[in-house]
Amino acid sequence: MNARKASESRTVMTDIVLPPDTNTHGTIFGGRVMAYVDRIASIAAMRHCRRPVVTASSDSLDFLAPIRVGDAICIEAFVTWTHKTSMEVFVKIEAEDLLTGKRRLTSTSYLTFVALDENGKPTLVPEVIPETEEEKWHYAKAKERYEMRKKRRAELLNRTL
Numbered sequence: 001m002n003a004r005k006a007s008e009s010r011t012v013m014t015d016i017v018l019p020p021d022t023n024t025h026g027t028i029f030g031g032r033v034m035a036y037v038d039r040i041a042s043i044a045a046m047r048h049c050r051r052p053v054v055t056a057s058s059d060s061l062d063f064l065a066p067i068r069v070g071d072a073i074c075i076e077a078f079v080t081w082t083h084k085t086s087m088e089v090f091v092k093i094e095a096e097d098l099l100t101g102k103r104r105l106t107s108t109s110y111l112t113f114v115a116l117d118e119n120g121k122p123t124l125v126p127e128v129i130p131e132t133e134e135e136k137w138h139y140a141k142a143k144e145r146y147e148m149r150k151k152r153r154a155e156l157l158n159r160t161l
């Protein structure tokens with residue numbers, strides 16, 4: 001299976017935050033951000049493997065700063081690393097003040113997607129070729145993160161309480 005460049009999966013979305021997207025503080029709902037993250041990350045994963053995918057997990061999602069009504073929400077995702085059937089996707093979320101152009105980082109996260117075959121079973125995915133400094137930085141520690149998730153999953157599955 002031919003390896004694919006990280007840039008081939010890069011997916012970018014910009015939307016404006018309108019009143020129905022916001023809570024009583026006039027800032028975007030956390031759940032709305034999470035839904036965007038899953039959507040954009042799943043597109044990146046499918047662009048990498050060209051297969052249907054399911055979300056297997058998401059790492060922590062910290063809301064570092066609010067995104068206010070009238071701001072643009074800018075989301076970027078790409079596949080950083082793959083193992084056999086799973087793909088790690090990095091997602092970065094920024095708020096843009098559309099009047100000044102100033103951008104603020106509001107969240108980042110890693111999600112893991114698994115590619116499925118015709119029978120809905122996990123299937124092999126291509127490796128990733130990181131090219132830029134950013135892509136290489138995420139790639140470098142991805143195996144460690146994979147092992148941590150594997151441990152976390154085993155602990156959850158073995159839990160008795």
Ligand SMILES: CCCCCCCCCCCCCCCC(=O)SCCNC(=O)CCNC(=O)[C@H](O)C(C)(C)COP(=O)(O)OP(=O)(O)OC[C@H]1O[C@@H](n2cnc3c(N)ncnc32)[C@H](O)[C@@H]1OP(=O)(O)O
Binds near residue numbers: 149153
């Ligand atoms: C007309 C229709 C057209 C349709 C056109 C197609 C469109 C279709 C796509 C649409 C795009 C939207 C995308 C939405 C995405 C959802 O909304 S999906 C809904 C939420 N997710 C789920 O319901 C997933 C539920 N979980 C599962 O189904 C299974 O646990 C999984 C994830 C498939 C894994 O299957 P398994 O049999 O347990 O397999 P296992 O061999 O243990 O693990 C396989 C791989 O998964 C990894 N893995 C498993 N669990 C985890 C975990 N918790 N964390 C990290 N990695 C994990 C393993 O490490 C392993 O990785 P590799 O070492 O192979 O690389």
